[in-house]
Structure formats: structure tokens, C-alpha cells
Amino acid sequence: MIWLLIVAMGIAVFLNRYAFLEPRLPLRLSSNARQFLGFAVPGMLTAICGPIIFLPEHQLNLSPLNPYLLGALAAVALMLWTGRVLLSLLLSMGLFLILRTGLA
Amino acid sequence: MNPSALARQAFLHGAIAILPLSLAVAPWGLLAGSMAIEANLSAWQGQGLSAIVFAGAAQLVAIGMLKSGAGLLSILLTCLLLTSQHLLYGLSMRPLLAVQPLRWRLGLGFLLTDEFFALISQHDERQFNRWYALGVGLTFYIAWNLFTFAGIVLGQRIPNLQGLGLDFSIVATFVALIAPRVRDVPTAVCVLVSLFCSVLFSLWHWETALVAAGLLGMAAGFVCLKLQGVRR
Structure with a gap:
């Protein structure tokens, strides 16, 4: 039962990933479509982050002391300032953990 | 340089390029592994989720739904909807990947994650190298599965691992990908x-x-x- 679910989920996710990579699918992308898809990284990745930041434990948290919010802002600042991915990740995660313990 | 040396070099460059993000996915992978154990999945099933499904958000939601007793079909449908951003990624990478031979399409298609897309979609037809892409995708796949394994091991020993805010790692990762853009x-x-x-x-x-x-x-x-x- 669980294995059936795991394999079925695997197929579902793979279909999403592969569908438009199939050349037999008759489809040509216009320049407008390409421009639109150019926003996929900022658009989709932001959407995934939104609820994690503002809805921790499924509760709306708009407080400026929300550790997720402060951690995310720190990550933005660090990334723009240093331009180094791993450094920004480690420092912002460290700050998040400190804030989380400190503000709890 | 001969073709196979070039391919190996491109693969290695890809692996190095994704390394920071592969490390950053550690907390998220730990969470996926430990939550599977917490939901009474066997260690093999927990690992199987990461090995077969290979989609963090879908895995975590599916585990949560299993715990709350949701049915197979509703979990599957949620999973399909939750991962539908991959349709967009596929569409966006179509000019690069649809021209590849079948085994490359299948392989890189399977490895097409948020992180893979963020890295590879910056390339145009000239810059794209499938070995580089394979290095990116495969390294991330291995890292994800290793961290899941660690989560399974730790989850059996340390209770309440998900109360630690491990999900912040995904925010930090995605912010690092978005901010420069x-x-x-x-x-x-x-x-x-x-x-x-x-x-x-x-x-x-x-x-x-x-x-x-x-x-x-x-x-x-x-x-x-x-x-x-x-x-x-």
C-alpha cells in the first residue's frame, strides 16, 4: 500500500517533469511564451518560500520579529552584499537558529 | 582534449556548481527522512520516497497526509498539483532538452528539480552541456538521498526533529537563488x-x-x- 503510493507519486512527479521535454508533443514556444517563462525561477521559488516564512506551523505570523522573516531578510542582504551562496546560506541559517531560540 | 575527458570535466564542473545548494539541502533532507520514520514508514520506504519521488515538498506533504489518514488518491492528486511547477520548468527547458536523445531526456527529466532548473535555465543553446547538467542533477540527487538517510538514522534516535525549524533551509536556499536575479x-x-x-x-x-x-x-x-x- 505504501509502496504503491511511493511508486505512483514517483510516476506523477516524473510526468510533470518530463511532459514538455517530449519532442513529439507538437508545441512551439513564441517569444512571448519564452519571456513569460523567464520569470519561472523568481515566481515559483518565491511562491514556495512565502508560506514557510509567513505561515510557520500553519499560523499567520506577520510580526517583524518572526525568525523566518528576519532570517530571509538576512539571506537577501548577505547574498546581495557578498554574492557568495554558501556563506550566505550558512550565516542566515545560523542567525535563524539563534533568533529562533532567542525569540522563543 | 578527447571527448570523454571533456565530458568528465563538464560533469565535474556541474557537480561543483551545485555543491553549495547540495549542502544547503541537508536540513530539508534530514526532515524528509526523520518525518518518514515518525509517520511509521519503514526505513526502506523513507529512503524509497527520496530515491523514487525525489521532490522534497511533495514528500513532506505526502508524509503529513499519510499521518492524518488521508486516502491514496487524494495524496496522489495533491502530489500532482504540488509538483506542477515542474511542468513550467519542462516547458522552459524544452528548447534545450527536447532535442536530446531519449535516455538523456529521461535522465535529465528525472533530475529536474527547482535547484537544477535555477542553475541550468541560465544557459542558452550554445552554453548548454548535457554532461554539466548531469553533474548538477546527479550530485544533487545523491546529496538528497544521503541526507534523507541521515534523517532516517537520526529520526530513529532523536525525537521531534521537525520542531527545529529545518524548513528554513529551503527559504535560505531559494532566497540565494532569487536575490541576485x-x-x-x-x-x-x-x-x-x-x-x-x-x-x-x-x-x-x-x-x-x-x-x-x-x-x-x-x-x-x-x-x-x-x-x-x-x-x-
């Missing part, structure tokens, strides 16, 4: 609209919240871009 007004508009809508739709408990918010953000950015073009 926000260089113009349309992209900024896209990010703001997407952020606002994702929170709002999630509050409304839409199962399609994330994809709907992402699409609206993309549409807002696109409209903004067109308006700029008109004004100039």
Missing part, C-alpha cells in the same frame, strides 16, 4: 506578487496555492515587462 522592476513585481499570493492562497487552503501564486507572479512580471516596452 532581482535586478529590474518586472522581476521585483513578479517576486512581490508571488509572495503575497502564495501566503494568501495558502491561508485559503488552496491545494494549488503555490502554482497559482507563482503563475500570477510570473504574469505580473511579464505584463510589467511589456508595459515598459510600450513606454520606451
Whole structure:
């Protein structure tokens, strides 16, 4: 039962990933479509982050002391300032953990 | 250099390029592994989720739904909707990948994650190297599975691992991918609209919240871009 679910989920996710990579699918992308898809990284990745930041434990948290919010802002600042991915990740995660313990 | 040496070098470059993100996914992988154990899945099933499904958000939601006794079909449908951003990624990478031979399409298609897309979609037809892409995808796959394994082991020993806020790692990772791209007004508009809508739709408990918010953000950015073009 669980294995059936795991394999079925695997197929579902793979279909999403592969569908438009199939050349037999008759489809040509216009320049407008390409421009639109150019926003996929900022658009989709932001959407995934939104609820994690503002809805921790499924509760709306708009407080400026929300550790997720402060951690995310720190990550933005660090990334723009240093331009180094791993450094920004480690420092912002460290700050998040400190804030989380400190503000709890 | 002969072709196979070039291929190996490209593969290695890809592996190195994804290394920071592969390390950053550690907390998220730990969470996926430990939550599977907490939901009474066997260690093999927990690992199987990461090895076969290979989609963090879908795995975590599926585990949560299993715990709350949801049915097979509703979990499957949620999973399909939750990962539908990959349709967009596939569409966007179509010019690069649809021309590849079948085994490359299948392989790179399977490895097409948020992180893979963020890295590889910067390349145009000339820059694209499938060995580089394979290095990126495979390294991330191995890292994800290793961290899941660590989560399974730790989850059996340390209770309440998910109370630690491990999900922040995904925010930090995605922020690192997004922030350098926000260089113009349309992209900024896209990010703001997407952020606002994702929170709002999630509050409304839409199962399609994330994809709907992402699409609206993309549409807002696109409209903004067109308006700029008109004004100039």
C-alpha cells in the first residue's frame, strides 16, 4: 500500500517533469511564451518560500520579529552584499537558529 | 582534449556548481527522512520516497497526509498539483532538452528539480552541456538521498526533529537563488506578487496555492515587462 503510493507519486512527479521535454508533443514556444517563462525561477521559488516564512506551523505570523522573516531578510542582504551562496546560506541559517531560540 | 575527458570535466564542473545548494539541502533532507520514520514508514520506504519521488515538498506533504489518514488518491492528486511547477520548468527547458536523445531526456527529466532548473535555465543553446547538467542533477540527487538517510538514522534516535525549524533551509536556499536575479522592476513585481499570493492562497487552503501564486507572479512580471516596452 505504501509502496504503491511511493511508486505512483514517483510516476506523477516524473510526468510533470518530463511532459514538455517530449519532442513529439507538437508545441512551439513564441517569444512571448519564452519571456513569460523567464520569470519561472523568481515566481515559483518565491511562491514556495512565502508560506514557510509567513505561515510557520500553519499560523499567520506577520510580526517583524518572526525568525523566518528576519532570517530571509538576512539571506537577501548577505547574498546581495557578498554574492557568495554558501556563506550566505550558512550565516542566515545560523542567525535563524539563534533568533529562533532567542525569540522563543 | 578527447571527448570523454571533456565530458568528465563538464560533469565535474556541474557537480561543483551545485555543491553549495547540495549542502544547503541537508536540513530539508534530514526532515524528509526523520518525518518518514515518525509517520511509521519503514526505513526502506523513507529512503524509497527520496530515491523514487525525489521532490522534497511533495514528500513532506505526502508524509503529513499519510499521518492524518488521508486516502491514496487524494495524496496522489495533491502530489500532482504540488509538483506542477515542474511542468513550467519542462516547458522552459524544452528548447534545450527536447532535442536530446531519449535516455538523456529521461535522465535529465528525472533530475529536474527547482535547484537544477535555477542553475541550468541560465544557459542558452550554445552554453548548454548535457554532461554539466548531469553533474548538477546527479550530485544533487545523491546529496538528497544521503541526507534523507541521515534523517532516517537520526529520526530513529532523536525525537521531534521537525520542531527545529529545518524548513528554513529551503527559504535560505531559494532566497540565494532569487536575490541576485532581482535586478529590474518586472522581476521585483513578479517576486512581490508571488509572495503575497502564495501566503494568501495558502491561508485559503488552496491545494494549488503555490502554482497559482507563482503563475500570477510570473504574469505580473511579464505584463510589467511589456508595459515598459510600450513606454520606451
